[in-house]
Amino acid sequence: MQAGGQSILDRILAAKNTIAGQAIAKVVCKATTEEVTGPKRKHVDFLLQLTHQANASIPDTADLLMERSQNTSWVVAFKSLITIHQLMAYGNERFESYMASHNYHLQAPGIVDRMGMSSSDMFIYIGRYADYLNEKREAYKIMGYDFCKIERGKNDGTLRIMPLDKLFKTLPIILKQIDAILRFDVSLSRVKFKTDCSMYSEL
Numbered sequence: 001m002q003a004g005g006q007s008i009l010d011r012i013l014a015a016k017n018t019i020a021g022q023a024i025a026k027v028v029c030k031a032t033t034e035e036v037t038g039p040k041r042k043h044v045d046f047l048l049q050l051t052h053q054a055n056a057s058i059p060d061t062a063d064l065l066m067e068r069s070q071n072t073s074w075v076v077a078f079k080s081l082i083t084i085h086q087l088m089a090y091g092n093e094r095f096e097s098y099m100a101s102h103n104y105h106l107q108a109p110g111i112v113d114r115m116g117m118s119s120s121d122m123f124i125y126i127g128r129y130a131d132y133l134n135e136k137r138e139a140y141k142i143m144g145y146d147f148c149k150i151e152r153g154k155n156d157g158t159l160r161i162m163p164l165d166k167l168f169k170t171l172p173i174i175l176k177q178i179d180a181i182l183r184f185d186v187s188l189s190r191v192k193f194k195t196d197c198s199m200y201s202e203l
Helices: 008-019 023-031 041-051 058-068 074-090 093-101 120-143 164-184 186-191 197-202
Strands: none
Touching (some): 023 058, 023 074, 041 074, 058 074, 058 093, 074 093, 093 120
């Protein structure tokens, strides 16, 4: 990997996708390079806008990101999960619906360290992040909506006005998400991976 930039492999893959006319694959590649920074805002914004286009292929976008999440570089894998999370939180609901219906289980890949860092901590961290996203997917699959997007309020929040029988079924699902995010421990990422953590307001 080139210090402070994209790896040669990243550049070759992006060029290959450009030549092939595969715009989505090119942007996914650029959003999930081996550069040790968070996904660039312009690339995430492109993918977010794409989810709102009627003729855009949600499955293609999601499948490309899930494939990148299994890259042997922990940086690429982590950035792929961050991008998936951004699209689930801010993209068209079709993206989250597809993720919930997909049988693919997000998980930490077999990570190879290419930057002289001990990657064992990151392997554990990425696995916990994947577990949290899986819980979000499972909750959406069961309930049909994202708890992080429901109406909140002191008097008229969704959970406050929910019938008791439905609330009793809902709370265990919410607790599983809370347990997953507590195991995730966001602060651990600050050790080796400086990125924009504004997304974590949606956790």
